[in-house]
Amino acid sequence: MTQDEMKQAVAQAAIEYVEAGTIVGVGTGSTANFFIDELAKIKHKIEGTVASSEASAERLKGHGIEVFDLNSVSEIAVYVDGADESNKYLHLIKGGGGALTREKIVAAASKKFVCIADESKLVDVMGKFPLPVEVIPMARSLVAREIIKQVGGEPVLREGFTTDNGNIILDIHNLEIMEPTKIEQILTNITGVVTNGLFAIKPANVLLLGTQDGVKTIT
Ligand code: 5RP
Numbered sequence: 573m574t575q576d577e578m579k580q581a582v583a584q585a586a587i588e589y590v591e592a593g594t595i596v597g598v599g600t601g602s603t604a605n606f607f608i609d610e611l612a613k614i615k616h617k618i619e620g621t622v623a624s625s626e627a628s629a630e631r632l633k634g635h636g637i638e639v640f641d642l643n644s645v646s647e648i649a650v651y652v653d654g655a656d657e658s659n660k661y662l663h664l665i666k667g668g669g670g671a672l673t674r675e676k677i678v679a680a681a682s683k684k685f686v687c688i689a690d691e692s693k694l695v696d697v698m699g700k701f702p703l704p705v706e707v708i709p710m711a712r713s714l715v716a717r718e719i720i721k722q723v724g725g726e727p728v729l730r731e732g733f734t735t736d737n738g739n740i741i742l743d744i745h746n747l748e749i750m751e752p753t754k755i756e757q758i759l760t761n762i763t764g765v766v767t768n769g770l771f772a773i774k775p776a777n778v779l780l781l782g783t784q785d786g787v788k789t790i791t
Contacts (some may be wrong), residue, residue: 599653
C-alpha cells in the first residue's frame with residue numbers, strides 16, 4: 573500500500589464515526605482532504621460542517637457541502653483531522669499545514685476528535701517533526717527568545733507563510749518532547765503566542781492508523 577492509499581483507507585474508516593443529522597468538524601491537510609472527498613459521498617446525511625481552514629472550507633464547498641461559521645453552531649459531534657506526529661497516548665503534533673489555531677479551536681468545540689494518519693506518523697517520542705507555534709508578528713523575536721529560554725530547541729521562522737489569521741509561524745526544530753502536556757502549557761503561556769501545535773492537554777480520542785495490514789484503531 574502506498575502512503576496515499578493508507579490515507580484514503582483511514583479517511584474511509586473515519587466515515588463510520590460520522591452520525592446522521594450532525595455537524596462534522598473538518599481538519600486540514602492531505603489526509604483531511606481524502607476525508608472531505610469521502611464525506612462528499614454522504615453529504616445528504618449530515619447537517620453540515622465547520623472547517624479548520626480556508627483551504628478545507630473551499631474544498632468542502634466545491635463538493636456542495638455546507639460550511640457553517642463556528643459561532644452559529646452549538647455542537648460539533650465529531651472532529652476528523654490528520655496529524656504530523658502522534659504518540660501512543662494520542663498526544664499529537666499538528667500544524668504542518670499552518671492551520672493549528674483553527675484546528676485546536678474546532679477540536680475544542682467537538683465532542684470527539686478522530687485523528688487519521690498513516691503509520692509513518694506514529695512515534696515513540698515526539699519532536700522530530702518541528703513543532704509549529706503561531707505567533708503575533710510583532711512578538712516574533714520576543715517569542716523566539718522565550719522559547720529557547722523556557723523549552724529549548726531552535727525556533728525557525730516559516731518563510732513566506734502567513735496563517736489564515738494573519739500571523740506567522742515559528743517551527744521549533746531539535747526539540748525532544750518528553751513531557752508533551754508540560755511543553756504545551758509552557759508555550760501557551762508565552763506572551764505573543766497564539767497557539768502551539770501540541771495537542772496533549774486535550775489529545776485525540778481515537779487514532780485511525782493506516783498500516784500495511786489495514787486500518788488499526790488506537791484509543
Ligand atoms: C495542518 C495539520 C495537518 O493535519 C498535518 O500537517 C498533517 O497533514 P497531512 O495529512 O498532509 O500529512 O496539522 O495544519
